[in-house]
Amino acid sequence: MTAPPAPTLASDSPDPAPPDGTAAAARAAELQAAGVRYAAITYVDIHGRSKAKVVPIDHLPHAVAGSELYTGAALDGVPQEVHDDEVASVPDLDGGVVVPWQPDVAWFPSDLTLHGEPFEACSRQVLRRSRAAAAELGYTFNLGIETEFYVLRRGEDGSLAPLEASDTLAKPCYDLRTLMRTFPFIDELVTMMNGLGWGVYSFDHEDGNGQFETDFGYADALVTADRITFFKLMVTELARRHGALATFMPKPFGHLTGSGAHMNMSLAGPGGTNLFADAHDPRGCGLSALGYQFAAGVLRHAGAICAVVAPTVNSYKRLVRSGNMSGFTWAPVFATLGSNNRTNMLRIPMAGGRIECRAADASMNTYLAAALVLAAGLEGIRDDLDPGAPTRENLYLVADDERARRGITWLPRTLDEAVAAFRDDPLAAEAFGADLHAAFAELKQAEWDEYHAHVSDWELDRYLTAL
Secondary structure, three states: OOOOOOOOOOOOOOOOOOOOOOHHHHHHHHHHHOOOOEEEEEEEOOOOOEEEEEEEHHHHHHHHOOOOEEOHHHOOOOOOOOOOOOEEEEEOHHHOEEOOOOOOEEEEEEEEEEOOEEOOOOHHHHHHHHHHHHHHOOOEEEEEEOEEEEEEEEOOOOOEEEOOOOOOOOOOOOOHHHHHHOHHHHHHHHHHHHHOOOOOOEEEEOOOOOEEEEEOOOEEHHHHHHHHHHHHHHHHHHHHHOOOEEEOOOOOOOOOOOOOOOEEEEEEOHHHOEOOEOOOOOOOOOEOHHHHHHHHHHHHOHHHHHHHHOOOOOHHHHOOOEEEOOEEOOOOOEEEEEOOOOOEEEEOOOOOOOEEEOOOOOOOOHHHHHHHHHHHHHHHHHOOOOOOOOEOOOHHHOOHHHHHHOOOOEOOOOHHHHHHHHHOOHHHHHHHOHHHHHHHHHHHHHHHHHHHHOOOHHHHHHHOOOO
């Protein structure tokens, strides 16, 4: 698909902006006339969580000039010390939207700057750098993400259950009855998404009780990353207003299917031509030679990529091959490329023309995930890599010795394994920049170490009186 034009980076000038006569002043006046009173100048921490300063709308030109300063050391994973100079958040005027549930506030994604220059460790800047590398080769990176999440209610005893009490089927996937019974929530969400121009084309009840998915338009990777960041904020706030809670936790229930955030990817050429589409693909998957090269690059760096697209301890409780109520988990466990085959890290959907990374979940920082996957794919193109013939069988059922004979390797089994791969991967260091690469590895290693040292109820039940 043809991607919409990418947002343009606003001016990074540290000087105060004039009160009128600028694009920012015109935008502020337009929003003010529509009833907007405030602008949330937002960026994300290393987890992809929204952070912001909120300014009166007539202060927007000053924010564009870099007036909103932050102490990076106050945020997880921002590689600054308490004595370092502050970073500034510079709003992207083209990316701003009026908040549907709070229409007197406009939300703007922003880029962090330091001394008027792009801040290397800013997540949005990391993605910009990968996009620029693609542009040098004549490519635009298009990205679509399938959003999966649970909507739950909390009982008086603190227990969690699906928002709809009758949502109890053993195989609830695509169930219309329970979808219709949660329609007040899901309809309001989809109406908001379409009001923002996202082009929702489907939504459904997913495989877990209380789990839903929405699918919306493919776009330039930066646009999609901005939208996913706002989407998570929107879903959690809307659920709260319906007396519920929404979670993007990859595996909130051990016996139910986890929530992924499958990344659907392609490269476009001039005029938006899909360069991954090839109706004459000799391998019969509708994917071009360029697409196979891109996939091979991603597989070369699968371990490091997992640390970013599946960045929590909990992520690896989703990336298992069995254990949920309705059979297999539908999650990938092998670093392989498959045809229309959900047991692989990378899948070529039946229509062809794109690659789907199924290892990703919504706990990721979408900017960083997209940046590293793109960097790996471009390396595959430059090095003319070949992933081999796409697998077509259910790899869950292939014997271990047969997989070993064919060179089929596992994805990381734990966050600890993924972080080790990330730490040792030169491409990850290059894509992130040395400081952010080190900060990410350190933070995620600490997360694993803290989890590993925790004594769980499972251990108490199993060992307290049995030994």
